[in-house]
Amino acid sequence: MLREPLPSFDPSAAPGEPFPLFLKWLAGAVRCGVSEPHAMALATVDREGRPDLRIVALRDATADGWAFATDADSPKSRQLTDCPQAALGFHWREQGRQIRLRGPVVRADEATAAEDFRSRLPGSRAATLVGRQSEPLADRAELAGAYAEALARVTADPDLTTPVHALFLLRPATVEFWQGAPGRGHVRLRYTAAATGWTRDQLWP
Numbered sequence: 001m002l003r004e005p006l007p008s009f010d011p012s013a014a015p016g017e018p019f020p021l022f023l024k025w026l027a028g029a030v031r032c033g034v035s036e037p038h039a040m041a042l043a044t045v046d047r048e049g050r051p052d053l054r055i056v057a058l059r060d061a062t063a064d065g066w067a068f069a070t071d072a073d074s075p076k077s078r079q080l081t082d083c084p085q086a087a088l089g090f091h092w093r094e095q096g097r098q099i100r101l102r103g104p105v106v107r108a109d110e111a112t113a114a115e116d117f118r119s120r121l122p123g124s125r126a127a128t129l130v131g132r133q134s135e136p137l138a139d140r141a142e143l144a145g146a147y148a149e150a151l152a153r154v155t156a157d158p159d160l161t162t163p164v165h166a167l168f169l170l171r172p173a174t175v176e177f178w179q180g181a182p183g184r185g186h187v188r189l190r191y192t193a194a195a196t197g198w199t200r201d202q203l204w205p
Contacts, residue, residue: 006182007179009177009179009187014200017191018177019061019063022099025177029094032095033094038058039090041055041088042054042056042068044080044083044085045079046083052075059167065103065106065171065172066101067167067169068088068170069167069168071131072166084104085103087101099178100174100178101172101175103171103172103173103193105171106169106171107167107168108168116167118158125150125154126147129164130146172191172193173192174190175191176203177189187205188202188203189201189202
């Protein structure tokens with residue numbers, strides 16, 4: 001069951017750019033106790049145009065874009081190299097809210113990726129060092145051994161970094177804010193990037 005009442009949303013009072021509204025909604029999700037508010041769906045396509053989807057963590061967000069990390073040799077990294085376009089989706093069920101973003105993706109430089117890597121918890125850094133993301137695994141014992149070895153490396157050298165860690169930034173061309181409402185009178189506001197700034201449109205539910 002959704003919590004009642006759902007938050008209100010007046011598009012006419014929304015800011016001229018999407019990023020401040022995103023921060024406001026994210027802070028509201030945190031205050032509301034939304035489970036994993038930084039979790040988001042990432043959609044990509046491969047070179048044959050076949051779509052792919054997975055849940056990843058938002059690493060950072062600024063007016064310049066929304067950042068997420070992955071293994072440099074992972075399927076999503078290869079897909080983004082072949083087709084540097086993606087979509088992100090946040091779903092905060094407790095508030096009846098969604099945020100959808102679409103746009104080009106760029107890979108961050110090595111220094112920025114290294115800084116992000118060092119900011120992660122030791123277990124996360126160890127998992128990255130293990131690598132081989134999405135490759136077939138014949139024996140769980142092999143994974144346990146590789147992880148233990150990687151964790152020992154991280155523990156021995158807290159400043160250790162790796163080029164395997166890739167950080168990507170989605171720079172949205174469109175951002176849509178979706179607020180659920182009783183009777184399916186949902187409120188939708190779409191921002192579209194233009195040469196002179198952002199335009200806004202309300203959408204039919």
